[in-house]
Amino acid sequence: MDVFALAAMRMDHTNPTRPVPPTTVRRLSTYYRVLGAVHSEGQANVSSETLAVLTGFTAAQVRRDLAYFGSFGKRGVGYAVSALRQRLASILGIDRGWRIGLVGVGNLGRALMAYPGFNNQGFEVVAAFDSDAAVIGSTVNGTRVLSAGDLAHAVRVDRIDMVIVTVPARAAQKVVDQAVAAGVRAILNFAPTQLRVPAHVQLSNVDLAVEVEYLSYSLAV
Amino acid sequence: MDVFALAAMRMDHTNPTRPVPPTTVRRLSTYYRVLGAVHSEGQANVSSETLAVLTGFTAAQVRRDLAYFGSFGKRGVGYAVSALRQRLASILGIDRGWRIGLVGVGNLGRALMAYPGFNNQGFEVVAAFDSDAAVIGSTVNGTRVLSAGDLAHAVRVDRIDMVIVTVPARAAQKVVDQAVAAGVRAILNFAPTQLRVPAHVQLSNVDLAVEVEYLSYSLAV
DNA sequence: GCGTGTGAAGCTTTTCACAGCA
DNA sequence: TGCTGTGAAAAGCTTCACACGC
Known part of the structure; x- marks a missing residue:
């Protein structure tokens, strides 16, 4: 061209x-x-x-x-x-079928997996990961839960584009490092902590406390 | 003075x-x-x-x-x-012990009830509500789950300042109308729908799809 | 006539850069 | 010397208002 x-x-x-x-x-x-x-x-x-x-x-x-x-x-x-x-x-690129990996199958992770417009509308959660043996091997919302240790391998094999992080804050950076090393291009972080990623990786943060505290400020003024 | x-x-x-x-x-x-x-x-x-x-x-x-x-x-x-x-x-006003009611005890509601810095740091979820008979009467994170029909009454009796809405989109406006009529001063809405509230009520929205789609856009450019 | 597309104006937010105080 | 607090400039975003095409 x-x-x-x-x-x-x-x-x-x-x-x-x-x-x-x-x-x-x-x-x-x-x-x-x-x-x-x-x-x-x-x-x-x-x-x-x-x-x-x-x-x-x-x-x-x-x-x-x-x-x-x-x-x-x-x-x-x-x-x-x-x-x-x-x-x-x-x-928005949501007609491309981005392949998503979700790490941290707690309540928030489950909520996102069931969210209307996540698992269907242009996004496919192809794998979920957790470190809890009681959860590993189970199926959530039609997706098999793998061991967190399998993340890097699965990113490569399942060609995961984006990782959603819903683990506790202390575990988040390690998850991100593994995902990035395995070639993930975007991270959506729900853990209340500042993550470091290389410049070529897109990072967005959602802090669930920010809006409540904003409302608290509005009430307090 | x-x-x-x-x-x-x-x-x-x-x-x-x-x-x-x-x-x-x-x-x-x-x-x-x-x-x-x-x-x-x-x-x-x-x-x-x-x-x-x-x-x-x-x-x-x-x-x-x-x-x-x-x-x-x-x-x-x-x-x-x-x-x-x-x-x-x-x-921020988070030293005032705001009294919170949470409506919709699904995965997202449970995640918020367990969120570090929600139920402790200055906010107290004093009551939770749901319309599912299987959940009503149970205890989640130390908070009793009441029937959604009890919302207006509980807002008055428990002096609830703020309501967090984690119900499906179609049920959200009704919940908000009841809460507002009962005197709630702030609404934190997680349902993906535009809510109408009177001018004296503070409203904040958290749309969980916005940031994933923002990342999708960033990848697609 | 209706409602879009858009210069221009206005407003908000960020960044610069440095005076001033511990 | 080190680091805050802040005018002033720059950048970013929203609103106004209207020419233009359906």
Whole structure:
């Protein structure tokens, strides 16, 4: 492919021309979810104003967010629900069947394995891991639980792209080191601790205490 | 108390003089957590640079964040670990023993009830609720599980300040309406749906799908 | 007429860089 | 000397408001 073909690709409204704010990417996820509801109600088109009501964002935000990826709405009409939903899936990469390994089959790990939109919508938990002999060998949500020691091997054999970490904080870095050494490209960390990963590995953290404490602050003011 | 006493209160470095960015409040939560670790290592003082390494934020962010609430560090020395930790607890309001009701005792609800820093650190889950007869009456993490129908009554009798919602999306609005009508002041919502609450009620949402999809986007780019 | 797409303005948040105090 | 606290600059993000195309 030559340089002109590459330039054409960039012009076809599949790739953004300007940098996309991280805040926008996080909102895309919510648009995708509510479009599912709109779709199952049989609506063919939806306006930025309606999406604003359904998501809690503003209409201007909705239009700006979607416009990063091309002109996708029709003036006077709105956005085609089904096409927009597919487009968002493609942009978010959740149409690729990412292969996920989940480490730590406690309550949080089980909750995530059963979460609507995790094991189905574009993600497949292909293996789960734990260090508790009472859990190893059992099946959770249709996925076999392996020994934590098998993580590196399984990452390679099962071609795991992403690891979700739901182990206690003290065990998290070791898990991540093994996963990274075995070639994992992304880590989603739920353990309340700061993890170190090489620059080529994507890391996101979810701290379950942050939002409660934010609410506590709001009440206390 | 006269107007001068009130003015003095505002000058005593307990209350911020400038508006505090929400981003700062969310980071305070992380400072509080890592200060616990620093404290148990016996460190008396800690610099903004060290806090930056431990949290993944920048040293300038740390100093700016803490300075919203007063001059709390010593130049050339850093921040007094123990005093800063107590101060953050006071700012975040997590020294007040907020009384929490948790609705939806599935895996996610159980995970939160067992979460370090939830049931202890300043929050007390005083009652849990579910609609499943197989769970009602049992005890989870030392808390009795009541019928979801008892929510409004329990909010009043047990003086519940905050409700954590870990029910399926379709059941969430009803739970919130009951809790709000009974006088709850804050809602922490884990259900993937947009909730409506009156302006005087604080609402925070945690969407567990957002960060996985953000990682998916990062991998797909 | 309706509702998108987007310059421009406004606001928020981060980063820089250094004066000033222990 | 070391490290905080903070003006000022830069970067990032949201909102406004309206031209334009369906």
